[in-house]
Amino acid sequence: MSNYSKILMAVDLSEDSDTVAERALAIARNNDAALHIIHVIEPLSFAYGGDIPMDFSGIQDEIHQQADQQLEKFGTKHGVEKDRRHVVLGRPEVEIHTLAEEMGADLIVVGSHGRYGLALLMGSTANGVLHGAPVDVLAVRVG
Known part of the structure; x- marks a missing residue:
């Protein structure tokens, strides 16, 4: 096994994030590794495909602020340093791959609901991260 x-x-x-954190923290402790957290916010324009002529910037800013606050609590609860917590805007699999490369990560840990069939085709972040990841990926079963 790799270190x-x-x-x-x-x-x-x-709530499932605590399960993912427990596994990631155990691996980090066992390998004396630095642990970073990423939370990706998908732009509202992705959800609506840009078809609705509205300015979502105020709502998007509010969502970002709430995510920052939630990640601060989550990171503090699990002992992850402030400079290792990342809230970014974009497509989850793309942003996760990008940060992993930028920081030189050698393992990505994600939660997976174990979807299959149509649910998987509709989009699974864990599946998207797995395919195309430049490093090892651990999908922790949640839910």
Whole structure:
């Protein structure tokens, strides 16, 4: 088994995130590795495909502020240093891959609901991260 030195944990800040954190923290402790957390906010324009002529910037800013606050609580609860907490805007799999490369991560830890069939085709962040990841990926079963 590889020794990991930098681990990126991707969370959606739901209750399931604690399960992902427990696994990532155990691996980080066992490998004396630095642990980073990423939470990705999808732009509202992605959800609506840009078809609605509205300015979502105020709502998007509010969502970002709430995510910052939630990640601060989550990071503090799990002992992850402030400079290792990242809230970014974009497509989750793209942003997770990008940060993993930028920080030189050698392991990405994500939660997976184990979807299959149509639910998987409709989009699974864990599946998107797995395919195309430049490093090892651990999908922790949640839910």
